[in-house]
Amino acid sequence: MSSMFRYNCAKMDPALLRERELFKKRALSTPAVEKRQAPSDSHKKKKPKLDKESSSGSKHGAESSNGSFNIKTSSGYKFGCLAKIVNYMKALVSNPKIYVRDGTYGFKPKYNLKDKKALLRLLDKHDQLGLGGVLLDDVEEGLPNSAKAIKVLGDQIIFVTRPDKKKILFYNDKHCQFIVDEEFQKLWRSVPVDNIDDEKIDEYLKKQGISSMQETGPKKVLPIKRKKQGGQRKRHFKTHNNHLAGVLEDYSEGVPQLGVLPAALNPGQPSSANYVMSTQHEITLQLISATVNKELCTVPFHFGEHGNYSLWVKNLNESSVVNCSVVTDEGPVNSYIPILVAFLIFAGLALASAIGTKIFGLDVVKGILFRISSSMETERLINSELGSPGRTLSLVADNILPPAPSPSKRLRSLDTFRGLSLVIMVFVNYGGGRYWFFRHESWNGLTVADLVFPWFVFIMGTSVALSINSMLRTGATRLSLLRKVAWRSVQLFAIGVFIINPNYCQGPLSWDNLRIPGVLQRLAWSYLAVACLDLLVARGHLDVLTTGVSAPQEAWWSPGLDVLLYWPAWLCVLLLEVVWLCLTFLLPVPNCPTGYLGPGGIGDMGQYTNCTGGAAALIDRWLLGESHIYQTPSSRVIYSTGMPHDPEGVLGSINSILMAFLGLQGVISAILTKCSTDQGFIPVNKNLWSLSYVTTLACFAFVLLVLVYYTVDVKRWWSGAPFYYPGMNSILVYVGHEVFEEYFPFRWTMANSQSHAEHLTQNLVATSCWVFISYMLYRKKIFWKI
CATH class of the missing domain: 1.10.10 (Arc Repressor Mutant, subunit A)
Structure with a gap:
């Protein structure tokens, strides 16, 4: 029995421990054996000889007779104890805090928390x-x-x-968190609620002219013209109501009820309530009567950051006409001044650098610097062994080797473009000064933060074509290049999983909730796919370009040379896109509409709460498991989503491959999106890496790359600094900024966490540190390549 019942006392339920102690006490207080009862008189008469023999026995025999036991009674008691133990063990199986595994009993807490x-x-x-x-x-x-x-x-x-x-x-x-004024606190505390049930509360509210909220179905959302201005901070907002009982609601971005504006305690007295508003976009406030479910007034307004406002609601001449007006109690602050100051500082540094370079390039300054350096060199030579008369130099012309052939010229524009994307990525990941346009869009739409990752994928695809063609010209075989590509992809994937994704400041790596997708993992898959596609057709491409036969550059079809030479790769990419479209719009998702691309949560008026990401999220949960994907997507702030969704998931990797392979596709993006945020066939969506998102960002990337190439490599108006240096060491800068994010000088405790100026200063200093580190590594010719 003991071998079957094993448990951990340190983790046992306290209630079970108490039951065990009570059981021990009862067992100790109850005798396990009983003495034999004294024989009756009739028994003595029947067996006199036996009693006599017993009395004439030894002293030891008498003592043994007095201490004899009733074996039958003792066995029955033992059986009862064993039966109770068995019943306890049977009951343990149904105990919600006990688990049974291979005959072993263990404690099962309600919540299994690691840290x-x-x-x-x-x-x-x-x-x-x-x-x-x-x-x-x-x-x-x-x-x-x-x-x-x-x-x-x-x-x-x-x-x-x-x-x-x-x-x-x-x-x-x-x-x-928001401030509640003292007047409302007094009213709240003065309401007696002791010993009052829900029915009595409803009766009291009806007597006061207030009805409880009723489920009337989804309310109609008025079209709102949004202007992306202002900061993202919350504002103190006060509403005053005269004679009215209504509901104030904010329908911006599909957000439902903002709050309930209570009626006045007595007729003729005003009532007020405080709310906190978002200043990211212009919103429309609607006041709806709870009694007749009728809209009383609508006020569009764009609130400013750290401002205090009052919405005054009044009846006009005791009629049904309601007048609503917004009054500014305390003016907002200008949240864009820190950006202007930072721009002027960096522009001044760039101007000073350009002027310094121009001055040091003048012939007069060069002559002065040459004379200074020559005098110092002469003095050094005099004091060294090179100036001793006993030293002879012998020149042997036969030992002079010809100079090594110079390597192919590296395009600075590619490293500059890569560095520009990386610097913006680091700045955004560190917080972006807490400005809303430096954060990822909650769902559909684009911000500055949504541009950089696709650009990085785009420039990676450009570099793949150049590097593979260059190595093929030097005589490398396709098999050796394929091994190199595969090994580099494995390294990128491993760095992303084991170094970037885990937060080691929170404890050791946990296999139970380790996130598998990620930025470097997405780059690894894209690089592997595009490089393999390029290896299939690169040799044919190279042969056509290097042979003078038929002069393809002068043919009428030369503008479509890349498409014609890469037609097998284009065919593969188009097939991948067909797979993405079929899975996205045809794969059935349980309890969700087929082809759903929305955020879930309270989006779409809360009809599809657990449908975040649609088919993309379903595939991630099925292949990777819910605990191995991103748990806090950007949609949870506005849309209150409770489902995990990974923006670097499996299905989106198909479009990242397309991003590394696409050409200028601006017209396709306009058709897919209908030039709108939410109303197109396929909206621009970073979380899903939608087709329109990829084509739009590819268009932007091509235009930007052309500008950088023209100014850096063609006209040489710009050296590419300072973005050129992190572009030469992109893997080191990206991994380093993720690993050392919580360390000084990249982060410190701020005096005012609500200040854009402090956040912007901290994030710009951290980003500048990584640019400076990459510059020093460039000077020392230290580059981390995989």
Whole structure:
């Protein structure tokens, strides 16, 4: 029996421990054996000789008779104890906190938490799904060193004590923090709610002219003209209501109810409520009467950052006409001044560098510098062995080797373009000054942050063609190049999985929730596919270009030379796109419409809550597992999505291959998107790497590359500095900025975390440090290549 019942006392449920202690006490207090009862008189009469013999026995025999046991009674008790033990063991199987595996009993906590990061994710998920808090007892059971972890999390967790003295943990969503004025606090505390059930509360509200919210179906969304201006900070917003009971709602970006504006306590008295508004776009405020479900007024307004506003709502002459007006109580701040100051500083540095280069290029300055350097060199030679008369020099012409042939000229424009994309990527990843246009778009649309990764993929495809053609000219075989391409892809993938994705500041690598997709992983797949396609046709391409037969450059079909020579590769890419389109628009997704491209959550009026990403997310969860993809997509902020979605997922890798292979496709992008954000056939979407997103960014990349090539390599008006240096060491800069993100001088504690100026300064200093590091490595000719 003992071999079957093994458990870990350190992890056993406290209730089970208490039951075990009570069982021990009962077992100790109850005798395990019983003495034989004294024989009756009739028994003595029947067996007198036996009693006599017993009395004439030895002293030891008498003592043995007095201590004899009732074996039948003792065996029955033992059987009862064993039966209770068996019943306990059978009950353990149905206990939700006990698991049985191969005859072994173990403790199963309600939440299996690895570290404090897992606890924070659990609380955040409960907050997003409206599940409430988590009992502290459950956290202590499932999280090792829970007290230390909770202490480290600090103000990220809120404690609430229930009437039964049990503590509950809630996620402290700092986006929801706002100031409540004293007047509202007094009104809130003055309302008696003790011993009042929901029915009595409804009756009280009806007497006051207030009806509870009713489910009336999705409300119509008015078309809103959005202007992308202003910062992203929240503003204090105060509404005043005179005689009205209504609901104030914000329908910007599909966000539903903003809040309820209560009625006045007494007729003729005003009431007010405070709200926090987003200043990223212009929004339209709608005031709707809760009693008649009628729109009372509509006010479009673009709120400014750190401003305080009041929306005054009044009846006109006691009629049904309502007047709504927005009044500025405290003017907003200009959040773009830090950007202007930073631009002037960097422009001044660039101008000073250009002037210095021009001055040092003058003949007069060159002569002065030459004389200074010559005098120093003469003095050095006099004091060295080179100036001694006993030293003889013998020149042997036969030993002089001819100079090595110079390597092919490297296009500085490619490294400059790569460095430009990388510098913007580093700046965006470090925070981008907390400006909304330096962050990834929540779902459909484009920001500056959405440009750089596709550009990096694009320039990688350009470099693949040049490097493979160059190596083929030197006599390399396709098999050797294929091995090199495969090995480099494996290295990129491994660096992305084991170095970039894990956050080692939060603890050791965990296989249970290790993210498999990522930026370098996407680059690895794209590089492998495009390089293999190029190797299939590169030799034929090279033969046509290097032979003088038929002079293809002068033929009428020369503008389409790349397409004609690469037709097998184009055929493969088109087949991949057909696969992407079929999977995206034809693959059925459970409980979601086929071909859904929306964000899920509260988007689309909350009809498809768990459909984030559609087929792309379904394929990622099926192939990789839900715990191995990105858990906090950019859509969760605005659309309150609870489903994980990876922007570098499996299905999007097909379009990243297309990105590295495409030409100028601006017309196709206009057709796919209908020149709009959300109304096109295939909207521009970075999270899905949609077809329109790839063609649009390829168009931008071609135009930018032409400009950089013309100014850097053709006219040489610009050397490519400072972007040229990180472009020469792109892998080192990218990996380094991810690994050392939390270290000084790349990050430090700020005095005012709500200031754009401090965030912008920190992010620009961090980015400039990596540019300077790449410059020093370039001077020392240190390059990390894989």
